[in-house]
Amino acid sequence: xxxxxxxxxxxxxxxxxxxxxxxxxxxxxxxxxxxxxxxxxxxxxxxxxxxxxxxxxxxxxxxxxxxxxxxxxxxxxxxxxxxxxxxxxxxxxxxxxxxxxxxxxxxxxxxxxxxxxxxxxxxxxxxxxxxxxxxxxxxxxxxxxxxxxxxxxxxxxxxxxxxxxxxxxxxxxxxxxxxxxxxxxxxxxxxxxxxxxxxxxxxxxxx
Numbered sequence: 472x473x474x475x476x477x478x479x480x481x482x483x484x485x486x487x488x489x490x491x492x493x494x495x496x497x498x499x500x501x502x503x504x505x506x507x508x509x510x511x512x513x514x515x516x517x518x519x520x521x522x523x524x525x526x527x528x529x530x531x532x533x534x535x536x537x538x539x540x541x542x543x544x545x546x547x548x549x550x551x552x553x554x555x556x557x558x559x560x561x562x563x564x565x566x567x568x569x570x571x572x573x574x575x576x577x578x579x580x581x582x583x584x585x586x587x588x589x590x591x592x593x594x595x596x597x598x599x600x601x602x603x604x605x606x607x608x609x610x611x612x613x614x615x616x617x618x619x620x621x622x623x624x625x626x627x628x629x630x631x632x633x634x635x636x637x638x639x640x641x642x643x644x645x646x647x648x649x650x651x652x653x654x655x656x657x658x659x660x661x662x663x664x665x666x667x668x669x670x671x672x673x674x675x676x677x678x
Contacts, residue, residue, distance in 0.1 A: 474531050480560035480586075484509040485532035486553075490544045495668045496593055497612045498576065499639050501548030506537060511554040512582075512600065523532070534564040541573060548574040551587075555580055561587035578614075581606040596629050607632035614640040616669055617651050623658055640668035 486509040493503050509529030541549050557579050565575045565587040576591040581602025596602045596612035610633045615626035643651040659665045
């Protein structure tokens with residue numbers, strides 16, 4: 472039987488939740504509670520959490536329970552990721568987190584309408600399902616995964632859509648990092664508005 476996910480966001484398909492150190496992007500190195508929601512139709516072939524794609528595989532969990540779990544840890548920041556978390560209405564979850572004094576961060580492809588009350592929005596656009604143009608102006612961070620040389624031109628297209636204060640990151644796709652990283656280094660040196668993001672949690676073997 473197909474599970475019914477309520478529109479008000481009080482129940483969400485929870486794949487996993489865990490306390491860790493953020494590994495990439497602007498907030499690298501900071502303690503945070505990660506909430507990974509199931510469900511994604513963006514379909515990146517290099518995705519390292521393909522098991523997140525099918526929301527039916529992950530139990531519907533009360534948002535209130537997720538908040539209680541996050542509130543037990545000393546790091547007062549939550550990262551909501553997926554899958555693609557904006558498939559769901561995240562207003563309820565984020566408002567409850569903020570009531571507890573917890574900062575709310577999201578990582579999204581931007582393929583769905585923006586919901587939620589956020590302290591930090593990381594937009595990580597994917598070619599497989601383009602972001603909605605109305606999300607780009609709200610991004611605090613643009614993180615583009617570079618898989619091949621054509622991705623630099625594509626990254627610039629999105630850099631033109633975000634606000635002037637948005638942080639710009641290029642991150643090598645992990646399986647091609649030896650090939651791609653030197654290209655990113657050269658590109659950032661020639662285009663210093665960009666910075667390099669690395670998946671430091673993989674180098675450090677942190678979940």
